[in-house]
Amino acid sequence: MPFTALLGQLRQWQQQAAQLRIRLPVVWQGSAKTLLSQTAVLLSTIDYNKLYWLGAEAPADAINLTGRQNYQLLGSECDILVINACSGFNADLVAASAGCVKAGGIWLLLCPPFAQWPQHANPAHKNLLPYPLDANSHQGHFIGFWLNQLQQQNVVIVNNNTVQQHLCWPSAADAVGGPNQSNAVPPCISAEQASAVDAILHVVSGHRRRPLVLTADRGRGKSAALGIAAAQLAQTGKQIILTAPSPQAAQTAIQHFQQLTDAQRHSYLQFEPFDQLLQHDLSADLLLVDEAAAIPTPVLQQLLHKFSRIVFATTEHGYEGTGRGFQLRFQQYLNSQCPGWKKLHLLQPIRYQVADPLEQLSFNCFLLRHQSADINLAHQDKVSFAIYHSQHWLTDPAKLQQVFSLLSLAHYQTQVKDLAAMLDNPKLQVAVLQQNEQILACALISTEGQIDPELATQIYHGERRVQGHLLAQSLAFHLALPELATLALWRVMRISVQPALQRQQLGNQLLSHIKQAAQQAGIRYLGTSFGVTGPLLQFWQQAGYVAVRLGSSSDKASAEYSILMLHAVTASAAIAHQLQQQFSAALYNNLALLYPQLSAELAVALACPTQLITLSDTELKQLQLFSRGKRPFELVSHLLLSWFNLHYRRLPPTLQQTLCALLWQRRSWPDILQHTGQHSKKSCLEWIAAQLSANGL
Structure with missing residues (x-):
């Protein structure tokens, strides 16, 4: 032609x-x-x-x-x-x-x-390749895989x-029935969007504690609906707070709001990061949460308790967040806490019709069309373990679809670049538990370390950084052990279990198999890094991992501190144990200065007092008098700290965490009162005294 x-x-x-x-x-x-x-x-x-x-x-x-x-x-x-x-x-x-x-x-x-494209290097994926691979010459497998799908x-x-x-x-x-030809009243483009706006308005006018969950694939106008509804509420003088995983994620809603309101009313909608919402006592007539699946479930739960009128809008197909994981975990929590909550799902695309070929291409080529079939564990059938490398996915795209679906479903930060990395990065491998050709659990593992000693020393001195070696680099720089960066290491980047199969020890089984595979491969240490929560910490500790470092600032995406954990495989466990002891002692000394917002539950689990002082009989009597209300707290606080350092492990969790926040973290009294539910400093001290008396002081 x-x-x-x-x-x-x-x-x-x-x-x-x-x-x-x-x-x-x-x-x-x-x-x-x-x-x-x-x-x-x-x-x-x-x-x-x-x-x-x-x-x-x-x-x-x-x-x-x-x-x-x-x-x-x-x-x-x-x-x-x-x-x-x-x-x-x-x-x-x-x-x-x-x-x-x-x-x-x-x-x-x-x-x-x-015919030629798969043999080309792909410089655009340079951020996905670990040192020393060069994106200008490395030939990965993503292009070949993507072309097969295309x-x-x-x-x-x-x-x-x-x-x-x-x-x-x-x-x-x-x-014919598209949104441009619907009977929707502007500014709504579709009848579905108009229904969404009405549902949002009803959250404000209806019963309290009846949250709305608004779900849709991309391009259905859910964020715009938030902005349209906020504009209508602002006309009646209502104050609205909008939060999202990032300011950029909230821009669509804000733009629609500002287009529909006078500049004088723009202050009626305020964007607030979700960590600020949890730290400060802010009030509003309505809280809007956009892209809720990209916000950790514990944060959503706290927001639910702080605000009585709230709308959660999110994408469920997985690109922006946890996909169906949000549906399975957080919506189950809504069932128990707010039985009258409502859900509205938008199906009609706003910008194009349902049979749009580009949307189908995007879903299929990037494996965004997640499988919805429920997976059951057949106890009579064998569960097998396998490790897949980048080259395997070209011949088994169905398995890759299962793995990527599970990673997207179970982890809020999974994106298409993770799919590309699994195909292009030869140092990434996926360990799976499978049964009857179905993936039950999977883990993404990065092969790291084996860095030249001279380069490891440069990393230790802060003169160099290398891509794709988070574990090795942390050991060399933060923990001052460059020699460990020269060893063969595996880092478990993510681990996911099918939501319907959780609480059945599959995660522990998978980690056990990974350790055996690491032993056979001559790996010296296993490691992992993640936003720490109490349950996650316990899970990794049960698998034999010990904490060796805690980041000094919370993660923007999860509002959690990043923890680094280590597990000796073929190396001596003594070094890991020594690092854990040094970390626990340093954390104890820095709790008040660097980690005042760390949860007391985690502070108690991770920190360890360095100097234990045995109290004399006279000092114990002083504390006993405090427990009977006959001594002021200020007079015995230093004695209580020494006593708590000796006995904190045997105390009930509530008392343990309260004293940790008060004595170790030196939190303010307003924080202490919020934690305990007490109304005044006096009543809180009386409660502490009574608890001490009941626990053998």
Whole structure:
């Protein structure tokens, strides 16, 4: 086909896509120079308002999505999105940006010929590769895998100027009932969105403690519904707080709110980070939580108790957060705490029709279409253990779909870049427990260490940092043991168990198998790093891991402190034990200074007093008098600290944690009162005294 004829065909298809309210996905193979030249001609013949561009050689009028501002643009729209994959293919950004293309728009992928592309290096994935791999020369497996998926999709495929695959056009009937032709009253675009706004308003006017959960796949207008409802509430003088995993995640709701309200009323909607909401006593007529699945469940539970009128909006298909894990865990908690809660699910896309081929391409090629089948454990059948490496996924994509679904479902930070890393990073492996071809549990493991001694010393001195060796680097720099960075290490990055099969020891079984595999591979230490909670700490301790470091600031995504834990495999356990003792002692000395907001439960579990002082009979009598209300706290606080350091392990959890917060962390009295539920310092001290008396003082 002559080039001019191809241009005419593409323009005709774009007009047809606009009539059907779909996006037109086109994959164009060829040499980079020719493709860029022909794309420039194509763009000069098409009317568009906004052009997004991924990759090199972006034209002057394009918005180039290669900087750190990328995810701030995801709530916006474009007429054309061009992906120049000839010099690199950023899988995470390609997946995330697909939602920007509006109906009638073109999604254009420029790439080398399919037969050659898998043999190319992919510099766009340089952040996924560990030292010393070079992204400019390393040949991974993601492109080959993705191409296999792509060729099964409904997409136009052009090789040079020849159309090799035509689009299978959806029925025109599917476009008739679209949101642009609905009876929705502006500013709502669809009837479903209008129902969502009404449901949000009812949370404010209806009974207290009847939260609403608003769920949808991307592009269904749930965030916009939050902003529209907030604008209507602001007109009646209501105060609304909006929180989300990040300020960027809240931008769509804020933009819709501000477009619908006068500047004088913009203060009626305030964005607050969720950690600030938990630390401060803020009040509002309504709390809106956007992308709730990307916020840890314990945080959502605390917000639920602090605010009596609350709306949780979230994506369930997994790209933005925990997917079905939110549905299984947090919604179960809602059942027990707020039996009158409501759920509304939005199905109708706002920007395009249901049968949109680009959305199907995105779901299928990036494995975002999660399996919903419930998995049961057949106790009579064998449970087997296996380890998969990057090259295995090319021949078993169904297994990879299971693994990625489970990781997305169970962990709020799983993204498409994790899928790309599993295929491109040869130092990543996946350990699984499976039964009857079904994945029961899986763990993502990073092979680290074996760093040259000279480089390890440079890391120890703070002169170098290397990518992909978190465990080795922490041992060398933070724990001042560069020699450990030269050893063979495995770091368990994530571990996930099917939600329906949790509490059946499958996680422990998987870690036990991983240790055996590590022994056979000559690995010296196993390690892990995660946002610590009480249950997670106990889980890893039961598996033999010991805490050796705690980050000095809480994680922005989880509001939890990051802990590093170590488990000796073929190395001596003495070093790990020594590191654990040093850590516990240092944590005790720094609790008040560095970790005042660490939960008392974790402080008691992790810290250990360094100097134990035995009290004299006279000093014990002073404490006994305090327990009977005959001595002021200020007179005996130093004695109580010495006594608590000796006996804290045998005390009931509530008293143990209260004294930890008071004596170890030196928290303020308002914090202490909030923790104990007491109304005054006097009543709290009386309660402490009574508890001490009841526990043998």
